[in-house]
Amino acid sequence: MSTDDTSTHSAMPRGPVDSSRTPRFAGPATFARLPRLDEVQGRADVAVVGVPFDSGVSYRPGARFGGNAIREASRLLRPYNPAQDASPFALAQVADAGDIAANPFDIHEAVETVEAAAGELLESGARLMTLGGDHTIALPLLRAVARKHGPVALLHFDAHLDTWDTYFGAEYTHGTPFRRAVEEGILDTSALSHVGTRGPLYGKKDLDDDAKMGFGIVTSADVMRRGVDEVADQLRQRIGDRPLYVSIDIDCLDPAHAPGTGTPEAGGMTSRELLEILRGLASCNLVSADVVEVAPAYDHAEITAVAASHTAYELTTLMSRRIAAERQERTGTESAD
Numbered sequence: 001m002s003t004d005d006t007s008t009h010s011a012m013p014r015g016p017v018d019s020s021r022t023p024r025f026a027g028p029a030t031f032a033r034l035p036r037l038d039e040v041q042g043r044a045d046v047a048v049v050g051v052p053f054d055s056g057v058s059y060r061p062g063a064r065f066g067g068n069a070i071r072e073a074s075r076l077l078r079p080y081n082p083a084q085d086a087s088p089f090a091l092a093q094v095a096d097a098g099d100i101a102a103n104p105f106d107i108h109e110a111v112e113t114v115e116a117a118a119g120e121l122l123e124s125g126a127r128l129m130t131l132g133g134d135h136t137i138a139l140p141l142l143r144a145v146a147r148k149h150g151p152v153a154l155l156h157f158d159a160h161l162d163t164w165d166t167y168f169g170a171e172y173t174h175g176t177p178f179r180r181a182v183e184e185g186i187l188d189t190s191a192l193s194h195v196g197t198r199g200p201l202y203g204k205k206d207l208d209d210d211a212k213m214g215f216g217i218v219t220s221a222d223v224m225r226r227g228v229d230e231v232a233d234q235l236r237q238r239i240g241d242r243p244l245y246v247s248i249d250i251d252c253l254d255p256a257h258a259p260g261t262g263t264p265e266a267g268g269m270t271s272r273e274l275l276e277i278l279r280g281l282a283s284c285n286l287v288s289a290d291v292v293e294v295a296p297a298y299d300h301a302e303i304t305a306v307a308a309s310h311t312a313y314e315l316t317t318l319m320s321r322r323i324a325a326e327r328q329e330r331t332g333t334e335s336a337d
């Protein structure tokens, strides 16, 4: 496979394979046909990393195949993002860091492995764009991010709260990562939001517990009634300039927009609403993000994987723009000295 370098200068980021020369359906899939991390000497501003782990699910399994399904569906992403007026892969070096090899038979060990591998990537200077995997993995990712940035603001898109206590006595599951994260003090409890919440709960106490942890909720019905601009404004105000982690469970979307997921709930957001809210976060300091719960066995015609690939593309664009703005600020300051 040809890995044509679209950049002409060694200091320029190396971009995706040129789809006008190598058909986009040829060769093994990396996210958006970007170079692998080893092809850019291990130096990336944004590392796209897969976590093929789904041993924490409470219903349908299969999200372990989500990352590669998203990579396959991302072949059609193009280098310029008109909605954000930015070329994310030219503004910063984005590279595919491959998969974290987590033990499928031992959740505690898997959680440790993910935390350590994510920590290494963050130490190298990269922001993480993680492709799950089930939602269990958000906990070790947040631990690693908080070690670098301190407690972070959390914007959580999901049909579910994922602040339940335990399932079958297990503390690490895909329904419990954010309760553990609050208990561990790795979240900034003045800036926690769920978006897209809906569906039946075990009881009203689920909501009371969640509110006590500090979460605000924008339900999927709120998004429909209030509209994406107002919702994005409100979220931006709550987040301010705090370091922000965005965790996106693809089941925040309606099953019509994301059938390929493990715990589907009717009445969800459209992919258009999700993408528009994300675009509205352009001023935020997005330090890392994940897209999880894509289970391709239940998908049809890559509906879910395409939605997830565009979601990761918008998130990557937000990070690249922020990286470029920070670089600009530094160079501006240096030349002013």
Ligand SMILES: N=C(N)NCCCC(=O)O
Pocket: 058, 059, 135, 160, 162, 174, 175, 249, 251, 262, 263, 293
């Ligand atoms: N999809 C995620 N992350 N969590 C759903 C847990 C819902 C349940 O089993 O009751």
Ligand SMILES: [Zn+2]
Pocket: 158, 159, 160, 249, 251, 252, 263, 293
């Ligand atoms: Zn969910």
Ligand SMILES: [Zn+2]
Pocket: 135, 158, 160, 162, 174, 249, 293
């Ligand atoms: Zn979830």
